[in-house]
Amino acid sequence: MSNLIINVAIHDLERGEDGFRVKSGNDHLAVTPTTQRVVDELYELYSRRASKSHGKFSTADDAAPTENHLRDYLDQRTNFADLTDKLMGTLKHQAGLRNAAQGGHVFFAHFSRDSRQFLLVAILNDKLSAALTTSYDVADVQHLDMDGFRFAGRINLTGWAANEERYIGFLKGKGAVSEYFMAFLGCDNTVQVRQDTTDLVQALKDYADDQGLVGEARDEFLGRAKAICDRASRSHEEIEFESLANELAPREPQALLSVLTDPERKLNDQFVPDRRALNSLVKFKGKTAQWSVEFERDALSGGKVRYDVHENTLTLLDLPDDLAAQLRKELMRDA
Structure with a gap:
């Protein structure tokens, strides 16, 4: 299943001695085979990552304005460049509040997949590796460390519009690491x-x-x-x-x-x-106005409980003696 790219942008969040600063990059990347490969790979890598949390936009007064910025963009009051510029300002602010925050290349992708639209945000860093030159020398090269990203989030825009209970996901990380990115997304992940x-x-x-x-x-x-x-x-x-x-x-x-x-x-x-x-996981149970029943899973597979799919009836075998005695006594009384 392919990702249909709508807009892509990338900016830098740099950390210095006096705090964080935003360095504007490219707010409208061309959709090339390379861009497509990066979006596809990030989506797959994010999907496979364990330790994710999910939630929705927070209604708290002090929540980040991410929801408002995104709504303005989707309602076409602003464009993607304006959206990513504002989100970078929010990210810079939240990063400055937490020691665990880190900088890097901030990648934004608005795309559709299987008739649903998403916004994916990931912070990537460079990785040093080696390449063979045309003269057969070995040279240092920098490339995006796609596998090593620690901060990423995905907003299901279609789910948000449909008022689903959970439409934001992000990598949890550990401790304040997850709090930083969760706060940037303006996410409430109250666990139920x-x-x-x-x-x-x-x-x-x-x-x-x-x-x-x-x-x-x-x-x-x-x-x-x-x-x-x-x-x-x-x-x-x-x-x-x-x-x-x-x-x-x-x-x-x-x-x-x-x-x-x-x-x-x-x-x-x-x-x-x-x-x-x-x-x-190990029990079946159900009830009506007249009766209730509960039994272990292995009773069904072991033949102690039999279910007739066509008649929609349940047969219990090997009744306990006290229950059988009560039933016999009741039937004799009725007779």
Whole structure:
């Protein structure tokens, strides 16, 4: 799936002894094969990164004006050059408030993908490498360190317009590092632990489907996932997707990690799981006005519970003696 570039710009945020300053670069990069490759690569690299957080624009009075600048641009009251100039001013201000902030080449890309529009912002640095000259000498060359970026965020403009709950994503990093870029984006990432856990559970089930896990293999995988997440919940430790993938799928963790970090899922990384929401990994439950039922996943795969898809009926086998006695007594009374 290709990214259709609408606008691209790049400026520099330089850090000196007296603080940060903005150096204007190119506010309207031509869309060349190289530009396309950079946008495509940044999108893929960002998508594969673990440790992302998601949220929406903050309504706090002291929130950064990023939302307003972006709205003016989308409403065509300003152009892309004006937008990136204003965003660089916001970035400079937020960087000056935090010791962990760093400078670099600030890359802005407005593009569409699969009928949805996005704004991607990434801070890149140069990397020294070597190249072979035409005279077969080795020379130093500088190039963009595409793999090494630490600061990046993506705003789903279509999701924002549709009032989705989460349309901003950014790399969390550690400590004040993430706070700096989150503040620049004007993002509120208040964690909804129950919903985050429910979304994680669904992602794990989808992965099991993708891997073709059925029966005991599926029960074993989801059971281990429940045990790992439950352990973190009991000890009040945050779940980290990379660690979870390495422990849960040690032979091929990247396959699981790609599901967990898929930007379209908007999964928050690093949160303490809600134990109640984890139960659906290993249990089925439901109720009507007349009855409720709950049973373990392995009861279904082991034949102790049978579900007839066509009749939409559930049969429970090996009822406990006390329940069977109560039912027999009730039926005899009715007779």
